[in-house]
Amino acid sequence: MKGVLLVNLGSPDSPTAKDVKPYLDEFLMDERVIDVPNILRNILVRGIILQTRPKKSAKAYAKIWWDEGSPLIVISERFTEKVRQHTNMPVALGMRYGSITIKKALQELKDKGVDEVLLVPLYPHYAMSSYETVVVKAMEEQQKHFPQINLTTLPAFYSNADYIKVLSESIADGLKDFEYDHILFSYHGIPERHIRKSDPTKFHCKIDGSCCKINSVAHHTCYRHQCYDTTELVKAYLDLPEDKVSSSFQSRLAGDPWLKPYTDYEFERLAKEGKKRLAVITPAFVSDCLETLEEIAMEGKEQFEEAGGERYKHIPCLNDSDAWVTLMAKWVNEWKSKGTLPV
Structure with missing residues (x-):
C-alpha cells in the first residue's frame, strides 16, 4: 500500500526559551547545518550560541506566534489535511526538527498498512541543510525502524x-x-x-x-x-x-x-x-x-x-492555497497511479 510523507522544517513547541533551546540544539547540531567537526560544533552551539540565542529567538517567535500555535506547524497541518482530502492514500506530516518527528510520521503510515512511501521534502530547492538533511534523516529512520517500508523521494521542484x-x-x-x-x-x-x-x-x-x-x-x-x-x-x-x-x-x-x-x-x-x-x-x-x-x-x-x-x-508563501494543494495532490496521485515523479 502506498502513502505520502510530507516533511517541513519544524518549530519549538512554544515561544519560550525553555522550548526554543532544545529545538535549536537539535537544529544547530545537525552536521548538515553547521558542518564542522563534532567537537567544534559542540563548543560553538552548546558552549556559545545556546547560552544567549534561545531567549532572543523566543522573543522573535512570540512576535509571530498564532493562537493555534506555530505558524509553520499550523500551515503545514492545514496543507497536509487538504492534500489528504485530494487523494485516497494515507498522508502523514513530519518535521525534521522538533516533536513532530519523521519517525512518528513513518509509524503513522506503517500503522495504516503502508509499505511504499513517497517522501516529500517541502523545499523547492536542493541544499544540504534543508532538502538533503530531510532525505538522510528519513532514510536513517526507515533503515533503523521500518525496514519493511520502501522510500521514494520527490525531487527538488524549483524549476517544474x-x-x-x-x-x-x-x-x-x-x-x-x-x-x-x-x-x-x-x-x-x-x-x-x-x-x-x-x-x-x-x-x-x-x-x-x-x-x-x-x-x-x-x-x-x-x-x-x-x-x-x-x-x-x-x-x-x-x-x-x-x-x-x-x-x-x-x-x-x-x-x-x-x-x-x-x-x-x-x-x-x-x-x-x-x-x-x-x-x-x-x-x-x-x-x-x-x-x-x-x-x-x-x-x-x-x-x-x-x-x-x-x-x-x-508577499506570503504558497502555504495551503488551493492551487498549491491541487498541484501537490496531482504529483502524489501520479506517483501512485503511474509511478512517475515531476521533472
Missing part, C-alpha cells in the same frame, strides 16, 4: 513548469493593487562552502554566476543556481521588467562567507537608490515561518523604511 505557474500566479495575486518600484526575491542563505560540498564534480562551482550558464550535473545539487533559476523562470512567466527584479539571500552566521548579496544590505541599497515601493517574496519556503514572518515581513519593513523606503509589501 507547474510549480512555477502556481508560484508566479500567487505572486501576481500578491502584487495586485501594489505599484512597486522593485521586487526582491529573498532566499534562505547558506554558507558558500555548502555549495562546493554539494558539487558532485568537485570543481564546477565558482560562486560568481559564470558556471550557472554551463549545462552541468552540478546544477542538480547547486542551491545558488536553483534559486537564480527560479527567479528567472518567474520573471519570464510574469514578464517582469529586468531592471525591477533581483535576488538576495537572508540569514547568516558571522565568521564565514555566505551567499551574497545579503537581503538586509539590499533593503538599504534599494531604498538609497530611490526605490520607494518594494515587494519581497521568499521562494525558498513553501510555508510562512519565523524567517518570512519576523525577519522579512517585520524586520525587513523596518530596515527598508529606516533607509528611506516608503511602501513595503511582503
Whole structure:
C-alpha cells in the first residue's frame, strides 16, 4: 500500500526559551547545518550560541506566534489535511526538527498498512541543510525502524513548469493593487562552502554566476543556481521588467562567507537608490515561518523604511492555497497511479 510523507522544517513547541533551546540544539547540531567537526560544533552551539540565542529567538517567535500555535506547524497541518482530502492514500506530516518527528510520521503510515512511501521534502530547492538533511534523516529512520517500508523521494521542484505557474500566479495575486518600484526575491542563505560540498564534480562551482550558464550535473545539487533559476523562470512567466527584479539571500552566521548579496544590505541599497515601493517574496519556503514572518515581513519593513523606503509589501508563501494543494495532490496521485515523479 502506498502513502505520502510530507516533511517541513519544524518549530519549538512554544515561544519560550525553555522550548526554543532544545529545538535549536537539535537544529544547530545537525552536521548538515553547521558542518564542522563534532567537537567544534559542540563548543560553538552548546558552549556559545545556546547560552544567549534561545531567549532572543523566543522573543522573535512570540512576535509571530498564532493562537493555534506555530505558524509553520499550523500551515503545514492545514496543507497536509487538504492534500489528504485530494487523494485516497494515507498522508502523514513530519518535521525534521522538533516533536513532530519523521519517525512518528513513518509509524503513522506503517500503522495504516503502508509499505511504499513517497517522501516529500517541502523545499523547492536542493541544499544540504534543508532538502538533503530531510532525505538522510528519513532514510536513517526507515533503515533503523521500518525496514519493511520502501522510500521514494520527490525531487527538488524549483524549476517544474507547474510549480512555477502556481508560484508566479500567487505572486501576481500578491502584487495586485501594489505599484512597486522593485521586487526582491529573498532566499534562505547558506554558507558558500555548502555549495562546493554539494558539487558532485568537485570543481564546477565558482560562486560568481559564470558556471550557472554551463549545462552541468552540478546544477542538480547547486542551491545558488536553483534559486537564480527560479527567479528567472518567474520573471519570464510574469514578464517582469529586468531592471525591477533581483535576488538576495537572508540569514547568516558571522565568521564565514555566505551567499551574497545579503537581503538586509539590499533593503538599504534599494531604498538609497530611490526605490520607494518594494515587494519581497521568499521562494525558498513553501510555508510562512519565523524567517518570512519576523525577519522579512517585520524586520525587513523596518530596515527598508529606516533607509528611506516608503511602501513595503511582503508577499506570503504558497502555504495551503488551493492551487498549491491541487498541484501537490496531482504529483502524489501520479506517483501512485503511474509511478512517475515531476521533472
